Amino acid sequence: MVRKVVVTFPAGSAGRSLTYELIKKFDIMFSIIKADIDAGRRGKLVLELDADEDRIRKAIKYMEESGVEVSPLESKIKYDSTLCISCGACTSSCLSGALSIKAPDWKLVFQPDKCILCKLCLTACPLRLFSTEFAD
Ligand code: SF4
Ligand code: SF4
Structure with missing residues (x-):
């Protein structure tokens, strides 16, 4: 399945290697549809995640537990x-x-x-x- 989400990083954490972690930990294919990240400020990515539902759910939970806000592009x-x-x-x-x-x-x-x-x-x-x- 493919799901589009908006990922918002808190200030100071926009440099996290989130995309690397998504691949390494959850084997998720993704595309960055839009990126708006400035050093030291809140950053925002629009991602298209491509994996089965269970892996996407786990990845979203992981991101949220890491302090990253994830909301559906609805x-x-x-x-x-x-x-x-x-x-x-x-x-x-x-x-x-x-x-x-x-x-x-x-x-x-x-x-x-x-x-x-x-x-x-x-x-x-x-x-x-x-x-x-x-x-x-
Ligand atoms: S919201 Fe409007 S201006 Fe922005 S990308 Fe879509 S069509 Fe273009
Ligand atoms: S949608 Fe509005 S701005 Fe765009 S071409 Fe049509 S009339 Fe002009």
């Missing part, structure tokens, strides 16, 4: 394509490339699999067409 972005005028304002906010406008039709394309849930598009769109909803 919302997703949706937008009302019927009202979109393809002005492109949202694409410059979308650093992951989930939103793009390209030739030949110059219409907005949303690729949810690239979305890192930064929510910048919620305020970037002048028509406020973006919102969040719970993931399936």
